[in-house]
Amino acid sequence: MSTGKGSPTSSPPPSTPGLPSLAPLTEHDEEEEVSWATGFSSRRRSLAHLTAINTRASDKTADNLLPLLSPVAQLREQMTPDKPYFPGQPKSLEGIALRSFCLGAALSVSVISMVLVLVLTSSPLWRLPFFAGALSTFHFLEFWTTAKYNTPAATISAFLLTANWPAYAIAHTAASLECLLTKLFFPNWSWAPVYTSHIILLLGLVLVFGGQFIRSTAMIQAGQSFNHIVQHRKRDSHSLVTNGIYATLRHPAYFGFFWWGLGTQLVLGNIVCLVAYTIVLWNFFSARVKHEEAYLVRFFGDDYVEYKKKVPTMMPFIG
Secondary structure (H helix, E strand, O other), rough: OOOOOOOOOOOOOOOOOOOOOOOOOOOHHHHHHHHHHHHHHEEEEEHHOOOOOOOOOOOOOHHOOOOOOOHHHHHHHHHHHHHHHHHOOOEEEEEEEHHHHHHHHHHHHHHHHHHHHHHOOOOOHHHHHHHHHHHHHHHHHHHHHOOOOOOOOOOOHOOOOOOOHHHHHHHHHHHHHHHHHHHHHHHOOOOHHHHHHHHHHHHHHHHHHHHHHHHHHHHHHHHHHOOOOOOOOOOOOOOOOOOOHHHHHOHHHHHHHHHHHHHHHHOOOOOOOHHHHHHHHHHHHHHHHHHHHHHHHHHOOHHHHHHHOOOOOOOOOOO
């Protein structure tokens, strides 16, 4: 049926009683469908003409594109400690642990042995374990003070166990043998008057403990300016230390070891090694001070020259 001019309209179908009414389907224009189909077809054609992705590198560049290490190997490389700390290296943790354990064990055995000999016998052989304990303490403190106050220089060599090898080992072996043989075969013999024996022993103990204290204190106060080896080049961290114990002693670390070494021979009751130690230590430190101060004057100029004039070494005829 037509209702005047215009497009014909369709009347909705009659509703069926008892059933819900349904909305009529939306009619789409034929032109819209053609436009949508054309656009989809053009997109498919454009995708079909995309340049193919090259998933394989040329022979010349393939090696450069591959990673040098697998991800697991790269992670392991990042987590691996520096090589100087590996076994056999200058800062080997294994070597440091082993030496520390051995020195601690030697000190423990020495102290126990010394106490047992003193308590259970009247033998003067307690001096031998005392000497071993003093040596163990000295070498441990050399590394410990270096590790705590001059950490970059904390290598295995800081224990000084093999310094001046084998002369150093020969000297201590000779001192131990002299004490052992004289106390075993000549127990009543003394190179000093009898009434002075206790005074000499006390003097030796003072020199051993005092010398160790002064040397360790010098290393602590110098910090990174201290080194077991004479430096031929001035480092940025190297400064002229003139305060603290350095205001009284020009080379307190050398002073401490010089008198510590002589004190050990007084405690042991050695006369031959006392003379030998005096000669060897004097020659060593006399040459070392002269050699080292030539570089210190070069490093610090007039400041060290003035310091040298004011502060003595307290070692006889040295400096």
